[in-house]
């Protein structure tokens with residue numbers, strides 16, 4: 001009997017399933033049935049001792065309410081985002097359903113499209129309980145180097161915030177503002193997300209490592225990123241609806257922009273780039289926004 005299962009067979013769930021199938025049998029399940037080796041129903045997956053959950057951040061609460069039965073499973077959360085309706089981080093939502101000692105959170109630069117080809121990458125497994133890291137690290141294949149961190153909130157904020165910054169970077173690219181502008185935006189974005197994180201107790205070093213700078217540099221500089229592609233579409237004055245239909249996959253930065261906007265107002269945090277992304281999503285002209293951000 002397999003001891004580990006992935007829940008959610010989107011891009012990231014399938015890539016993690018591929019990776020976690022290298023050393024042992026790994027089950028996978030999803031809302032929509034798929035022709036994938038070891039695809040099982042949800043009940044069978046839920047019987048595993050170890051679960052990796054890769055569903056969009058905005059769906060997590062409802063999914064947990066409707067489907068999850070806690071049976072002392074150890075869980076790695078693979079999603080990146082902040083719940084827009086409440087401004088809650090994913091660790092806060094999961095902790096409403098599962099004891100925190102059973103929870104871990106994946107962070108770090110990891111495009112599913114590369115992981116599923118077995119290309120090397122490094123991930124951080126974040127948990128307040130180091131035993132979660134020790135339990136899960138042995139499941140990962142040689143091409144994924146894993147690190148431990150206890151800075152759960154830092155990892156959550158990095159993974160969510162960099163998606164919003166990737167939208168801004170995609171806009172900058174789409175408007176052909178040049179490499180200098182993009183590097184300015186990304187590095188200022190790193191400072192911005194660190195300032196936001198500090199407010200919630202995140203550690204500075206998390207922002208300088210794989211979860212922060214690592215994932216931000218990756219996502220904010222590649223068309224492999226869905227969030228970056230949302231930015232490219234916005235720069236072409238496409239409607240958000242058209243962009244998301246064309247994408248056909250989740251771009252977490254869109255809803256997370258709304259969450260960050262509410263949190264920055266509530267907590268009075270200076271987040272100029274995320275604020276402009278929010279305004280663009282609400283209809284501001286991207287060119288005006290980038291001018292407002294980059295001019296002296």
Ligand SMILES: NC(=O)C1=CN([C@@H]2O[C@H](COP(=O)(O)OP(=O)(O)OC[C@H]3O[C@@H](n4cnc5c(N)ncnc54)[C@H](OP(=O)(O)O)[C@@H]3O)[C@@H](O)[C@H]2O)C=CC1
Nearest residue numbers: 009010011012013030031032055059079080111112249250
């Ligand atoms: N793709 C990547 O490179 C990476 C993605 N992530 C994060 O992983 C998460 C998932 O992303 P990804 O897999 O790429 O997204 P996709 O859009 O490829 O897939 C999302 C999957 O979530 C499932 N899903 C959607 N809504 C629900 C729901 N209400 N209940 C249950 N399942 C649902 C769908 O399953 P079904 O198709 O069966 O309906 C769908 O396949 C995101 O938070 C993303 O930021 C993190 C690192 C890398």
Ligand SMILES: O=C(CO)COP(=O)(O)O
Nearest residue numbers: 108109110111225226227
């Ligand atoms: O989180 C990711 C890579 O680490 C994937 O980013 P996108 O969702 O923008 O494709």
